[in-house]
Amino acid sequence: MSQFPVRDGELLIGGIPLSRLAERVGRTPFYAYDRQLLTERVAALRAALPPSVKVHYAMKANPMPALVGHLARLVDGIDVASAGELKIALDAGADPHEISFAGPGKQQSELRQAVAAGILINVESFREVAELAAISVASGLPARVAVRVNPDFELKSSGMKMGGGAKQFGVDAEQVPALLDEIGCAGLVFEGFHLFAGSQNLKPEAIIDAQQKSFDLACRLAESAPSPVRFLNLGGGFGIPYFPGEQPLSLAAIGDNLARIAERAASELPATELVIELGRYLVGEAGIYVTRIVDRKVSREHTFLVTDGGLHHHLSASGNFGQVIRKNYPVAVGNRMPSDETACETVSVVGPLCTPLDLLADHMALPVTRTGDLVVVFQSGAYGFTASPQAFLGHPACVEVLV
């Protein structure tokens, strides 16, 4: 994982050798996120995209407040999916005008908070429009809304499909004209559309296809809108490589295609701001999970390294967060980064939980270790800490640091 340099056999996080960082943190396990890598990631992305396309951070990927605070200064907006995330985004200093709120079951209390905050609400049902109409009358603040559309197509080759077919997300494209009528009648401030076809895609042609179809669909739906479209969120789905053989997503063709869409938007949907929303692509590669080896056991000739961390902190690395076939995340021993002469052995890295699901690396070649060494799981900046069942089995919670 070349994004983190190595010096004297130690992985460097934010320029700090891992053992020293572990001392500084004071305990293991922990997550560490590298500020500089986050900054560089956003810069590289912007360099590949047309300047008119806005970049939002979908903060469910990693809602650590310090990280959101760092990213809020780099991106154009934050997408939240609960009132809890909204609080973090507002605390981080994000401009409410550039915060949007999606999610299939927004409760009345959350909608009231969102209206009071002045953020954009991506409505996902007729009920939400009716609730917002009542809230707007009662508060005197007309709700700002966009319609989250469940498109009539799917994102091909996607790790997780979130649009097309029957879905709990958004409103089916064929029902959107009726919903737009209700938004107009209720006097809500209509601002545009939100389409999100899916996640973790490493095929530029699939992302291009989805963005193209999303734009065409938005143009068709705009004909039924109560006012001009000002905001069009084309989704994201940009993936990162997790497993052997996966290549980083190439942005060049996606950027070219977005430039063509931006040109079309200038004539077909004038005054519309184009937005893409990315979660893991912005943060996933900037983070590691660090555990300490507490035991080494040989069972019938297979070696297990037992660590103080596992599934309860990092469900996705254990293979239990949406994977169909379990594969190993990239793993290293961060205080024994290998050189050509390093002696390696094949081991499995497990956690302390009483379940065979608690597996961080299965039959992997790693340098020969000792108790106390630090096992690192890469690609851990997204869907780690908050996407894991930390209370399971009652071990201590882990720590997060931004370095």
Ligand SMILES: *Cc1c(COP(=O)(O)O)cnc(C)c1O
């Ligand atoms: C989860 C989610 C995202 C972020 O997905 P990533 O794969 O992390 O980029 C973006 N938008 C919506 C609507 C989501 O639900």
